[in-house]
Amino acid sequence: MASSHSREQFDIAIVGGGPSGRIAALALAQQGLSCVLIAPTLDQQDCRTTALWQKSIDLLRDIGVWPAIEGNAEALKKMRMIDSTGRLFRAPEVVFDCSELGLEEFGFNILNSELNVFLEKACAAQPSLEMIADTVETAEFGDEQAILFTSGGMIISTSLAVAADGRKSTLREAAGIKVKSWSYPQVAVVLNLEHRLPHQQISTEFHTSTGPFTLVPLPGRQSSLVCVETAEGAAKLLAMTDEELETELERRAHSILGSFKLASKPQSFPLAGLTATSLVGPRLALVGETAHVFPPIGAQGLNLSMRDIRDLTTIVAAARHSHADIGSRPLLSSYEKKRFSDIRSRTNAVDVLNRSLLTEFLPVQAVRSAGMYLTGKLGPLRRILMREGLAPGTAFQLHR
Numbered sequence: 317m318a319s320s321h322s323r324e325q326f327d328i329a330i331v332g333g334g335p336s337g338r339i340a341a342l343a344l345a346q347q348g349l350s351c352v353l354i355a356p357t358l359d360q361q362d363c364r365t366t367a368l369w370q371k372s373i374d375l376l377r378d379i380g381v382w383p384a385i386e387g388n389a390e391a392l393k394k395m396r397m398i399d400s401t402g403r404l405f406r407a408p409e410v411v412f413d414c415s416e417l418g419l420e421e422f423g424f425n426i427l428n429s430e431l432n433v434f435l436e437k438a439c440a441a442q443p444s445l446e447m448i449a450d451t452v453e454t455a456e457f458g459d460e461q462a463i464l465f466t467s468g469g470m471i472i473s474t475s476l477a478v479a480a481d482g483r484k485s486t487l488r489e490a491a492g493i494k495v496k497s498w499s500y501p502q503v504a505v506v507l508n509l510e511h512r513l514p515h516q517q518i519s520t521e522f523h524t525s526t527g528p529f530t531l532v533p534l535p536g537r538q539s540s541l542v543c544v545e546t547a548e549g550a551a552k553l554l555a556m557t558d559e560e561l562e563t564e565l566e567r568r569a570h571s572i573l574g575s576f577k578l579a580s581k582p583q584s585f586p587l588a589g590l591t592a593t594s595l596v597g598p599r600l601a602l603v604g605e606t607a608h609v610f611p612p613i614g615a616q617g618l619n620l621s622m623r624d625i626r627d628l629t630t631i632v633a634a635a636r637h638s639h640a641d642i643g644s645r646p647l648l649s650s651y652e653k654k655r656f657s658d659i660r661s662r663t664n665a666v667d668v669l670n671r672s673l674l675t676e677f678l679p680v681q682a683v684r685s686a687g688m689y690l691t692g693k694l695g696p697l698r699r700i701l702m703r704e705g706l707a708p709g710t711a712f713q714l715h716r
């Protein structure tokens with residue numbers, strides 16, 4: 317641990333202790349650079365789970381943390397979409413099966429609280445990664461160095477600052493990077509459930525007129541639930557007793573998993589979107605929710621962040637091998653260029669999917685239903701959508 321009130325110099329300073337910050341810290345420290353992770357002590361209140369697709373699992377494997385995590389995660393082998401809108405144009409059920417792509421599983425679902433603990437332990441054990449349990453109060457970005465000032469009085473100079481300090485990022489603001497932000501008339505109610513029937517590693521997404529109601533398998537007879545509701549509907553759910561909530565959720569799930577018992581208290585997350593207008597500044601790169609936020613539909617958020625981290629690490633590693641400056645403008649521009657279209661396309665796709673559920677406009681409902689109908693009927697279309705959902709630019713690959 318670095319002592320307080322000191323000045324220190326590192327090749328890279330990563331700021332933020334969410335999954336993006338910790339995974340970025342591990343990946344970058346493993347490139348033989350001196351790194352520091354500045355993050356407050358772990359917040360263990362998060363009852364959400366995260367579904368991670370294969371490419372994200374590959375990254376966790378590459379940085380050496382997957383073997384520890386795997387036993388606590390549940391494999392996701394099928395994804396089922398059921399139209400529960402009750403509207404005139406209703407789509408038939410669609411099932412995506414990983415075996416159609418020759419995969420063992422699409423990915424794994426894990427509790428955020430457990431994922432964060434595994435990542436924290438791995439960071440603590442990582443040589444060349446120093447951890448400072450603090451927050452950054454302000455930052456200055458020059459041509460040669462970024463200088464970070466922590467609340468505890470430390471001053472950190474670095475060739476490259478990586479901002480993973482979330483949607484209200486201090487670093488992004490200090491660098492003067494603007495954001496485009498918006499909100500949705502929806503709130504996600506999130507909790508974990510025990511259920512009587514086995515989930516058979518099938519994730520089920522009911523499409524309702526207020527948003528998706530998604531059950532994602534956890535180890536044993538447990539699943540996580542993300543129920544997207546209006547603000548009023550969410551408030552009603554949150555005001556229910558445990559027994560009332562269990563009955564109401566079982567009704568909405570059409571009892572496909574039998575009776576429910578709450579395994580966690582419900583939490584709520586208002587739905588919002590945000591895109592940073594630039595992913596870089598002088599001596600600064602943004603990753604994760606510092607750069608992009610969108611609704612929890614299709615499990616895209618952290619998976620997209622993992623691709624930010626993968627691309628940034630690849631670019632930094634190449635610079636280090638050629639003895640180039642790891643925080644130079646051309647290097648940061650190449651990171652921004654590499655990430656731009658992936659972030660834009662995911663943000664737009666999630667936005668369109670969400671709005672197509674909310675709309676009362678019949679032609680849009682008809683197009684959505686027809687799309688789901690064709691997806692269910694046409695194997696090649698289904699496989700394209702499955703590949704594109706897992707990773708960008710893989711839709712037309714013939715093999716995995």
Ligand SMILES: Cc1cc2nc3c(=O)[nH]c(=O)nc-3n(C[C@H](O)[C@H](O)[C@H](O)COP(=O)(O)OP(=O)(O)OC[C@H]3O[C@@H](n4cnc5c(N)ncnc54)[C@H](O)[C@@H]3O)c2cc1C
Pocket residue numbers: 331332333334335336337354355356364365366367368450451452453480481482483484485486487504506542585603604605606612615616617618619620621
């Ligand atoms: C209901 C819900 C379900 C989701 N499910 C999935 C899913 O299944 N799959 C998926 O891929 N994604 C999912 N997501 C998205 C995913 O949860 C987020 O993308 C992810 O948690 C963001 O992580 P992050 O590290 O980028 O940001 P955060 O988790 O917000 O971390 C930011 C960190 O920075 C710290 N910080 C803030 N300011 C400072 C500062 N000044 N100095 C130092 N540290 C600071 C904060 O304390 C925090 O620890 C879901 C999101 C929601 C809302």
